[in-house]
Amino acid sequence: MTPRARLLVLLTAVLVLAGIAGTAVQRAADREAEKDRARAGGPPAAPGEVSLEAPAGGRRIVFRNMAWGPHRDALASVSAADPNGPRTVSGVRCARFHAAGGTGICLRTAAGPLDAQHAVVLDARLAPTASHPLAGIPTRARVSPSGRLAAWTVFVGGDSYAGTDFSTRTSVLDTRTGRLEASLEDFAITRDGHPYRAADVNFWGVTFAADDRTFYATLRTAGRTHLVRGDLAARTVTTLRENAECPSLSPDGTRLVYKKRLPGLPAEAPWRLHALDLRTGAETPLAETRSVDDQVVWTDRDTVLYALPGDFGADLHSVPADGSGTPARLLGSALAPAYLG
Structure with a gap:
C-alpha cells in the first residue's frame, strides 16, 4: 500500500x-x-397566551401545571392531540380550576400574612371578572357547559374526603346576574321521598346539566353519602341513591361517573370509579382499579379523565366510561383539566 x-x-x-x-x-x-x-416535571413550557375560547385549530386542554419550576401551579394549555407536547403557560395560578363556555373558575390562595382564599371568575382571556372569599380550603370547582354557572366546594373542617371528621361548604354562582347561593345547605332536601333536615348535612362535587338549572352533587348526612339531583330555580335537592361521590355528568346528559366506596379497601383509599345510566339505573364499574379521589372530567362522550398521585403531585389518566379498556396515563404533572373545543 x-x-x-x-x-x-x-x-x-x-x-x-x-x-x-x-x-x-x-x-x-x-x-x-x-x-x-x-x-x-414534564414537557417544555413557555409563557404565552392561554385562552378559554374554543380553539379553531383543534381541541386543547387547559389545566393546572404541576411541573416543578417557575411555572408550577400556573394555568397551562396544550393540544389535546399531543398532550405531552410543549405547554403554553399563563401567569394565573390556581389551586383548583375548571372552565367551559369561555368562562373559568379559579380557586386560589393569595400570598400574604392572612393567605386570603378566593373564588375568582375568569373571562376567556383569564382576566378576573368577579371574586368571592372562600370559607376554607379549595377542593372542587366546576363550570356549567354554557359558562353561566360556577360551583365550588371548600373544606371548612378536616382536609380529606377519606376521613370521617370533615365539613364542606358548596356555593353556586350565576356569572351573568351575580346571584350567589352561598351554601347548598340552605336548599330544601327530599330524602327517600320525605322532607329531610339535619345539622350534619354537607354537599360537594357539583356537576351541571346543559339547562343551567339541573345539577347533581354529593350529599352527606348521618355518616352516609347520597347522589342528589338539584333544581337551582326551585332551590331543592332530591336523593337518588346511596354511596356515590363527586359525580360528573356526560356531555349528552345521560350518564354520571362518580367514585364509590367499596368494602374491604383501605380507609385512606376506599374508592372505585363507577358509571350510572340515568335512564336505566344500571351501574358499571370502570376498568380503573386504583382508588381515585377526584371528580372526573369527560374528554368526550366515551372517556373520562382523572388525577392520580404522581412524581410532582399529580398526573392525569384516562379510561373508557363503559367499563371496557385499560387505564392510560395521558398527561404528566397536571391537575384540574378542562377540555376546550
Whole structure:
C-alpha cells in the first residue's frame, strides 16, 4: 500500500470514529436532556397566551401545571392531540380550576400574612371578572357547559374526603346576574321521598346539566353519602341513591361517573370509579382499579379523565366510561383539566 493510500485509510478511519463519537455524545446529551425534563416535571413550557375560547385549530386542554419550576401551579394549555407536547403557560395560578363556555373558575390562595382564599371568575382571556372569599380550603370547582354557572366546594373542617371528621361548604354562582347561593345547605332536601333536615348535612362535587338549572352533587348526612339531583330555580335537592361521590355528568346528559366506596379497601383509599345510566339505573364499574379521589372530567362522550398521585403531585389518566379498556396515563404533572373545543 502506498503512503497516499495509507493516509486516505487513516483519514477515513478518523472521520468514522469522529462520527461515532459525535453520535454517542449527542445521544448522551439527549438522555441528559430527557433526565432534566423528567426532573423538571414534564414537557417544555413557555409563557404565552392561554385562552378559554374554543380553539379553531383543534381541541386543547387547559389545566393546572404541576411541573416543578417557575411555572408550577400556573394555568397551562396544550393540544389535546399531543398532550405531552410543549405547554403554553399563563401567569394565573390556581389551586383548583375548571372552565367551559369561555368562562373559568379559579380557586386560589393569595400570598400574604392572612393567605386570603378566593373564588375568582375568569373571562376567556383569564382576566378576573368577579371574586368571592372562600370559607376554607379549595377542593372542587366546576363550570356549567354554557359558562353561566360556577360551583365550588371548600373544606371548612378536616382536609380529606377519606376521613370521617370533615365539613364542606358548596356555593353556586350565576356569572351573568351575580346571584350567589352561598351554601347548598340552605336548599330544601327530599330524602327517600320525605322532607329531610339535619345539622350534619354537607354537599360537594357539583356537576351541571346543559339547562343551567339541573345539577347533581354529593350529599352527606348521618355518616352516609347520597347522589342528589338539584333544581337551582326551585332551590331543592332530591336523593337518588346511596354511596356515590363527586359525580360528573356526560356531555349528552345521560350518564354520571362518580367514585364509590367499596368494602374491604383501605380507609385512606376506599374508592372505585363507577358509571350510572340515568335512564336505566344500571351501574358499571370502570376498568380503573386504583382508588381515585377526584371528580372526573369527560374528554368526550366515551372517556373520562382523572388525577392520580404522581412524581410532582399529580398526573392525569384516562379510561373508557363503559367499563371496557385499560387505564392510560395521558398527561404528566397536571391537575384540574378542562377540555376546550
